Amino acid sequence: MKPYRELTKEELVQLKTELEAKYKEAQAKDLHLDMSRGKPSADQLDLSMPMLDVLNSESDLKDSTGLDCRNYGVLDGLKDAKALLAGMTGVSPENVIVYGNASLNIMYDTVARAMLHGIMGHTPWCRLDKVKFLCPVPGYDRHFAITESFGIEMINIPMTVTGPDMDMVEELVQKDPAVKGIWCVPKYSNPQGITYSEETVRRFAALKPAAEDFRIFWDNAYCVHHLYDDKQDEIPEILSECVKAGNPDMVFEFCSTSKISFPGSGISCIATSENNLKDIKKQMTIQTIGHDKINQLRHVRFFKDIDGIKAHMQKHAAILRPKFEAVLDILERELGGLEIGSWVRPNGGYFISFDALEGCAKAIVAKCKEAGVVMTGAGATYPYHNDPKDSNIRIAPSFPTPEDLAAAAELFVLCVKLVSVEKLLE
């Protein structure tokens, strides 16, 4: 198909008339569809229902060490739960603290602790004039919301197909002691589904930060969320890479069983060095006597080990794969060759990221909404909700039924075409 840029003005005007007619027809269908929610569908959640049967009033609620999970005890989590979560990220169980129902509040807590108390004896960030975080973009809005809520200045770092622009990361981290952290989703990133290359991971581990309390916030939220059996992205394990590079304390890694078992009712962890663990536990012991061990036990008994998780994730993939492919096929069929948008075909994760012509994202999302299809707000994937190019749109294919998804994707490509033609006619 001919790129839209190569069309004459008359051809564009003609195309606009045709597209407007199609858009009117679509509006008349009175659609009520949603491609904004990055959450599992009900049939994915059904996969974990048997987990609710593994514990009942007859069950032995002692863990494998003999600990009675019904009572207080164990600040940092059951031994077997540590092993389960360690298996997901490839770290050693000794590096893990198991937390509560989900990982986002560990990230919030970790930033809050650094603000209030400082990291390993360093000045609390709240006493500094300026604290900055690097934010690979597009990225996860809730990461940016955490740092924004603490008044931390966020600096955009462009993503490439191999991860964040590492030349820029290295330069900023090395020269500016106010740069205290970076948000990373190293595998199947939200929203692009990009996995960092081995070189990117090694460059991260070898950073030479000006600030001794600089930390990489390594959110491995999609570590086992593959879509295919034969195309699985893998990354080097960051904690051991940091040890090898002489930076053992530089990383906080996070993960959870959200989107494996039940989002918001799973188990989660932070994995980090012994020094960091000691520092965290000092404050954690004031915060809590311990997290929900019965839920930890339920997860351990249901999944057993990493192989149990992998088998379970294949079932998720069987549900998710056709949905991703339906959207990607429609994007390719309808927009391929038009040069009015680009996207990456991910091997896992929860999202497809679409980059429209500059200055078009907000208008596309608004047009979709007027015809009954809700998309994630344009700009949501950038700090301060400010996408400087107004180009990125996050597509979340997991929640709708395949039929709804196809209808929503058809409307989306129509809106992309219409807004792009309007832009080119400006």
Ligand code: PLP
């Ligand atoms: N991190 C990323 C990158 C996510 O995309 C999400 C959810 O969409 C989360 C964390 C939330 O994780 P949790 O449910 O463990 O808080």
